[in-house]
Amino acid sequence: MRVVVADDNLLVREGLAALLREAGMDVVGQCASADDLLVKVRSYKPDVAVVDVRMPPTNTDEGLRAAREIRSRHPETGVMILSQYLEVSLAMRLLAESAEGLGYLLKDRVTDLEEFTSALRRVAEGGSALDPLVVSQLLSGGRNGDPLGSLTPREREVLELVAQGRSNKAIAEELVITVRAVQKHVTSIFGKLNLPATDDDHRRILAVLTYLRA
Amino acid sequence: VLWPLGAAAELAALVLLFRSTGDATAVDVTNRAVGGSFIACGLIAWQRRPENRTGVLMTLVGFLFLAEPLLVEVDSSVAYTLGQVAANWWVIPFAALVLGFPSGHLSTRIDRLIVAGFVFATVVLQVLWVFFLEFPGGKTNVLLLSADAGVADAIDTFQRWFFVVLALALVVVGVERWFRAPAPLRRLLLPTLAGSAAMLILALLVVYQLAVGIPSRGSQTVLALVLVMVPLAFLFGLLRAQLARGGLADLVVALRGAPEAPNLGEVLAEALQDPSLVLAYWLPRFERYADAEGRPIELPADGSGRTATFLDHDGTRVAVLVHDAALSYEPELLEVVCAAADLALEQERLQTELKARAQELAGSRARLVTAGDTARRRLERDLHDGAQQRLVSLAMALRLAEARIQDDPDAAGQLVASARDELAQSLEELRELARGIHPAMLDHGIEVALKSLATRSSFPVSLAVELEDRLPEPIETAVYFVASEALANVGKYAQASTVTIRVSRDNGLAVIEVADDGVGGADDSRGSGLRGLADRVEALGGSLAVLSPVGGGTVLTAEMPCGS
Numbered sequence: 009m010r011v012v013v014a015d016d017n018l019l020v021r022e023g024l025a026a027l028l029r030e031a032g033m034d035v036v037g038q039c040a041s042a043d044d045l046l047v048k049v050r051s052y053k054p055d056v057a058v059v060d061v062r063m064p065p066t067n068t069d070e071g072l073r074a075a076r077e078i079r080s081r082h083p084e085t086g087v088m089i090l091s092q093y094l095e096v097s098l099a100m101r102l103l104a105e106s107a108e109g110l111g112y113l114l115k116d117r118v119t120d121l122e123e124f125t126s127a128l129r130r131v132a133e134g135g136s137a138l139d140p141l142v143v144s145q146l147l148s149g150g151r152n153g154d155p156l157g158s159l160t161p162r163e164r165e166v167l168e169l170v171a172q173g174r175s176n177k178a179i180a181e182e183l184v185i186t187v188r189a190v191q192k193h194v195t196s197i198f199g200k201l202n203l204p205a206t207d208d209d210h211r212r213i214l215a216v217l218t219y220l221r222a
Numbered sequence: 223v224l225w226p227l228g229a230a231a232e233l234a235a236l237v238l239l240f241r242s243t244g245d246a247t248a249v250d251v252t253n254r255a256v257g258g259s260f261i262a263c264g265l266i267a268w269q270r271r272p273e274n275r276t277g278v279l280m281t282l283v284g285f286l287f288l289a290e291p292l293l294v295e296v297d298s299s300v301a302y303t304l305g306q307v308a309a310n311w312w313v314i315p316f317a318a319l320v321l322g323f324p325s326g327h328l329s330t331r332i333d334r335l336i337v338a339g340f341v342f343a344t345v346v347l348q349v350l351w352v353f354f355l356e357f358p359g360g361k362t363n364v365l366l367l368s369a370d371a372g373v374a375d376a377i378d379t380f381q382r383w384f385f386v387v388l389a390l391a392l393v394v395v396g397v398e399r400w401f402r403a404p405a406p407l408r409r410l411l412l413p414t415l416a417g418s419a420a421m422l423i424l425a426l427l428v429v430y431q432l433a434v435g436i437p438s439r440g441s442q443t444v445l446a447l448v449l450v451m452v453p454l455a456f457l458f459g460l461l462r463a464q465l466a467r468g469g470l471a472d473l474v475v476a477l478r479g480a481p482e483a484p485n486l487g488e489v490l491a492e493a494l495q496d497p498s499l500v501l502a503y504w505l506p507r508f509e510r511y512a513d514a515e516g517r518p519i520e521l522p523a524d525g526s527g528r529t530a531t532f533l534d535h536d537g538t539r540v541a542v543l544v545h546d547a548a549l550s551y552e553p554e555l556l557e558v559v560c561a562a563a564d565l566a567l568e569q570e571r572l573q574t575e576l577k578a579r580a581q582e583l584a585g586s587r588a589r590l591v592t593a594g595d596t597a598r599r600r601l602e603r604d605l606h607d608g609a610q611q612r613l614v615s616l617a618m619a620l621r622l623a624e625a626r627i628q629d630d631p632d633a634a635g636q637l638v639a640s641a642r643d644e645l646a647q648s649l650e651e652l653r654e655l656a657r658g659i660h661p662a663m664l665d666h667g668i669e670v671a672l673k674s675l676a677t678r679s680s681f682p683v684s685l686a687v688e689l690e691d692r693l694p695e696p697i698e699t700a701v702y703f704v705a706s707e708a709l710a711n712v713g714k715y716a717q718a719s720t721v722t723i724r725v726s727r728d729n730g731l732a733v734i735e736v737a738d739d740g741v742g743g744a745d746d747s748r749g750s751g752l753r754g755l756a757d758r759v760e761a762l763g764g765s766l767a768v769l770s771p772v773g774g775g776t777v778l779t780a781e782m783p784c785g786s
Contacts, residue, residue, distance in 0.1 A: 019613045023618030030625055092606055092614075103770070119617045123233070 009132055012037040012052060014045040014071065015060040015090070020115070024058065027118060031113045032127045042074040049078050049085055055132040056086040059116075061098070072102060086131035090115045099142050100221050107173065111137030114160060126178075135213070136173030136213050141149055143171040146220040155201050163200075166193040171216050224281060231288045232258035238295045250413050252446040260284030263453035267460050275326025276460055279319040280453050286312035288365055299362035307352055307365070310385075311470070317388075320417030322395055324460060329525045331620065332395055339388045339546045347381040382428050389425035393418045403548060410548050411772060413452070413459035420448045486566055487514065490543065493559055498528075499545040511542055519544065533560050533567065540566065540567055593754045604655055612648040626675040661668070661702055669700045672705055673721060679709050681721060688726040697784050700758050701725060701734045704766075704780045707755050708736035716740025716776060731764075732784040737777040744770035744778075 009035050015021040018040070025035045027075075037048035042063050049057055057078055063070040075087040086109035089102065099112040109140035111131040117139065118124050147156065147168060159167065169179045176194070180187045194212075198205050203215045226520045269276060277523035286308065293305030307534045317340045319326070321333040330336045349365070354377065356369040370680035396418030400411045423445045437759025487501030502511035502519035511519040521543055529550045533541040541563070549556060656662065663671035669687040676683035693701065705723055712718050718740030744752070756766040764782030 009272050017607070017615070019615035020611050020618070023615040023622070026622055027618050031620060032225045067603070092610055116617065118614075121621065 311583035474476035
């Protein structure tokens, strides 16, 4: 899998590249700015770009804007946003438009190499990845008469994983249950939350995120 | 002296009246009493209002009124002649009294003309008349030039008509003045009206005599009665406090409400019952008066019927009341009203000051909040770009080392070594950050903290801490940051070779002074750092001053109250 890494901090960028190579990925480019990132994505056409939210010159949301641009101009390249902070509303704004080929993870996640590469692969293949902390924050925002309260603990676990962008198969492996059992839970969850049933992973995460955001 | 003199004169006049005729009528008695009435009321008025000429004029009227009856009784032809000459002199001060009330001063030309006319009629014409008059009853006229009844009669007739014209003119002026006054002030001018009425009766009496040939007994009676009453009216008019009582109560109530600039003038106008009253504020910058809306106000000219009363506070001109001249003759009332106005203005000034202070406070509070936000944002950025990134890369380095520790121990060892360096640097950065948030050295006292500050400085700093015991914690913190910011500024701009920091406690004030020998020219209105320092110091009730002449070094002084 071909990867471009964008982070203005040299240590982080190099460390990240070293880790990804360690995981057997092909780091085809490293960049310290959003402009450089766009150039490298256009020339190398990587499967996925790993992008820091804050980059020069303003150190605010250059990474996010670059991510949107990559997604609209180079749909074949997935984007994994890395953030130092838990910025739930930022993540939601980004993913709720289109979760396809897009991920948002805290920077710390990179040290759990297996989880990180699997999330990267998902995004590269057009799927989604949402940081577990973001998901649990969304789920903990209790609303009055919230149908979330009617979920069983198991259903809640499944919902969290769905919101993180995992497939039924991945969820089944994680929870050590059968794919059929996961399907059953998902159907039940969607029924309880009054969401339209769908088999499409992408539409599924959008529906869930839209529900949680409301 | 004048009291016994007046009493004696009146007594003598009455005694003589009874001795000479034997059957004195009530009218005669009343007529003689006029003099005493004027003298008594005049003396009272004089005593109570020494600055007012009304009392003097009344006393003069009284004595002149008694002059003729007394002089003619003296067994001397000179005195008799003088008595004849002076018979009507009392009319002069009487006219002045009526026209000049309430001050006793003749302020307009017509007033002075009328009084001058009376002088001419009662002195010049009278003397002329006496020149040609042969006194009846064998009295010798010492002024007799040539006895000529025809000439004397002609002069007498002319004098009488002239007198009538003057009297009517006086009546017209008096009544007109009364009508022109604002309604509430008319009460004040009642004596003028009464005097005019007496003058009118006098004129009618003369006309009647001229027409019929003999004096009218009835009108003489009325005249005598009116003349006895007139001085009472004047005295009452001068001393009464009626107006004051009602108006002042309203004033106090109104001022207790909201003494705001736009209606203070109205409140005062009401209290003084003068709708034409204008309150004008003194504007020292423009050296002129202006009303509450800022329109310039000119002070009234003399004789315009309007007068200015000045309001001063602690010797400084504050405002002026421009009002009807008649009010000047209620000095006590004016004084009380001015005192009330002064209080109201002072209160207003304090309120304005308070508002300004509150505004300043809100501004400094907003700046403190902003400064806090800015500091937090900087802190966050420092953490984000520094320690956090280092820790992330540290985590990644350790993760890589872990992966290689089996098959490439050398590489893993290098990674661990670089990770250790990273960690040391992270710790140093965190320490720096923490000191920016709160200088931990302060826990050991301001002197220790300032010493460590001085040690870290790139130029020599001499330190003098003259404190016997520790300052309150917020003051210590402020002193520390003043020193820290000042040293940072010296390093940035001053090009100084030495800096002296002196901390002392003086009369309940903690004082820190940072002086350098650099280029000077620091401007506390420019730097946000100095502004932030000033806010911090002012928040503790203190003040920050920067003395920085170009080329003369910079002395920054902060003083904060510290309880003892």
